Amino acid sequence: MTFRKSNCGCDIFRIFLVRFLFLQSKAKMGTLQNLLFTICIALRCVTSAVGVIHVTGYVGREVNVSCSYDEGYESYEKYLCKNDCGDSDVLVTTSESRKNKYRINDDKTARIFTTTISDLHSEDAGKYWCGVTRNGKDIYTEVELKLAQDSCCDTVTKIESYEGFSESIVCPYESRYQNNPKYICRGNRPSTCLQQALITSDNKQNGRFRLDDDKLLGTFTVNISSLTKNDSGSYLCGVKRNSELDVFSAVELKVKEWCCVKSIKIKGTVGQPLSLQCPYPPQHQDKGKFLCKGEQLNSCKDITNQSRFQLEGNGSFSSFSVVITKLEEADAGTYWCGSDSERRPGNYTKIQLSVVFLQHTSTLPSAVETLGKMSTQIPSNPIKNARHYVVYTVPPLLLLMCVFAFIVHKCKHQKVKEDEVVMNKNAQNEDALEEVTDAAKNNIHGNQEVVMCKEETSRQQR
Incomplete structure (x- = not known):
């Protein structure tokens, strides 16, 4: 017959007291033997309840209850139960590994069986028993389950910083946790913080995050570099504990x-002086002024110690100027100037400086302009011997085209019979001379362009 957990653990003191009084009433040689037998029975019952397992979980999450057993019980059935562990109190067994919100797994190599309780509620807190089924009385281990809210914390440390800067989060802890692992995560849910840790003390550098543990001061510091707006939010500093919930602080x-x-934006010329104006609020009249160069304000380099850069104030106490005596090509870039050493918003100016070279312009006219002027000039002397000149009004480009066409035409027809050419030219010349005579009489002096071409036929006739 199989018995579930008995209540002998609760009656140990009563059994021992009754047996002790009974032995006192006897004065026999077997008194000592009977006493030892009674103690052994009591210890047998106590052994099964020694070593209470304390487990803490979060409301709404899940928790694991792990129980070990002795060698030789690998093939025996295991279970988790509540109350008196009657048949109705058994929550899950290895014979039926999943039941409602309970799951059980038996690692026979390690001789540990683990029960997972999910979707925890406040009524799940209390006493449980890990049991091993056997003939006679089962072997059991007491488990105490506590629940806590999955949130943190009563006090929150607030930190403000700016984009592009680095910020350090300081997390204090008690001296007894000097050697415990530390970590940090985003959000305010302790139940998943370790699984979602951004960085731990085992891995001190992870991208933009770095963790340093000062055991003497009892603090570990997490530095976040190159901050962005997405880094805003809640953080939890955690210290891992073995048998209890981890310790957290909120930021x-x-x-x-x-x-x-x-x-x-300012543009300057290489080799020339340049003045940069940096306004500042009136309340910063007595504060130190700064000028630095770099893409990011928090990492820019101070250049006021260079001889070419001179800081000068003015009488209005509303701005100061930075004079660059001789601008160089390498001076191009981003500058920051202001009157607040903490470099807070509104107390500095961002200057984007571009540098150009001095431009040299040529005074020589182009060939086209020269040709145009030549073609538009009107001779001051009257036209003589109109028989040898023809008057046209043409643009300069057309004149060049006419000259080119004439040369080509001459090359193609140089083998034409001389007599035929002479006869045709003579006929044309007579008509042309009459037109030239009429045109010369009616010519109006203005913006007309006059082109004089000597007739090839006159040369041939002579």
Whole structure:
């Protein structure tokens, strides 16, 4: 016959007391033997309840209850139960590994069986028993389950920073946790923090995150570089504990953008002086001024120690100027100037400087312009011997085309019979001379272009 967990653990003291009084009433040689027998029975019952397992879970999440057993019981049935562990109190067994919100798994190599309880509620807190089924009384181990809310914490440390900067989150812990693993995660849910950790003390560098543990001060610091607005939010600093819930502290990080930055663009010439104007609020009259160069404000390099850069104030106390005595090509880039050493929004100016070279222009007229002027000139002397000149009004480009066409035409027809050419030219010349005579009489002096071409036929006739 199989018995589930008995209540002998609760009656140990009563059994031992009754047996002790009974032995006192006897004065026999077997008194000591009977006493030892009674103690052994009591210890047998106590052994099954020694070593209470403490487990803590979060409401709404799941928790694992792990129980070990002795060698030789690998093939025996295991179970998890509540209350008196009657048949109705058994929650799940290895024979039926999944039941409602309970799952059980038996690792026979490690001789540990684990029960997972999911979707925890406040009524799930209390006492449980890990049992091993055997003939007679079962072997059991007591389990105490505590529940906590899956949120943190009563106090929150608030930190503000700006885009592009680096920020350090300092997480304190008690001295007894010096050698415990540390980590940090986003959000405010302790139940999943370790699984979603951004960085742990085992891996001190992870991208933009770095973790340093100062055991003497009892703090570990997480540095986040190159901040963006997406880094804003809640963070949890965690210290891992073995048998209890991890210890957490909460941090709220707010990353601001540089909404109030004044940005100007300036162009300078190589070899020439240049002045940069940097306004500042009146309340910063007595504060130190700065000028640095770099794409990011938090990493720009101070250049006021260079002799070519001179900071000068003015009488209005509303701005100061930076004079570059002789601009160089390498001076192009992004500059930051202001009057606030903390470089907060609105207290500095962003200057984008571009550099150009001095342009040299030529005074020589182009060939086309020269030709155009020559073609538009009107001779001051009257036209003589109109028989040898023809008057046309043409643009310069057309004149060039006429000269080119004439040369080609001459090459193609140089083998034509001389007599035939002479006869045709004579006939044309007579008509042309009459037209030239009429045109010369009615010619109007103005913006007309006169082109004089000597007739080839006159040369041939002579």
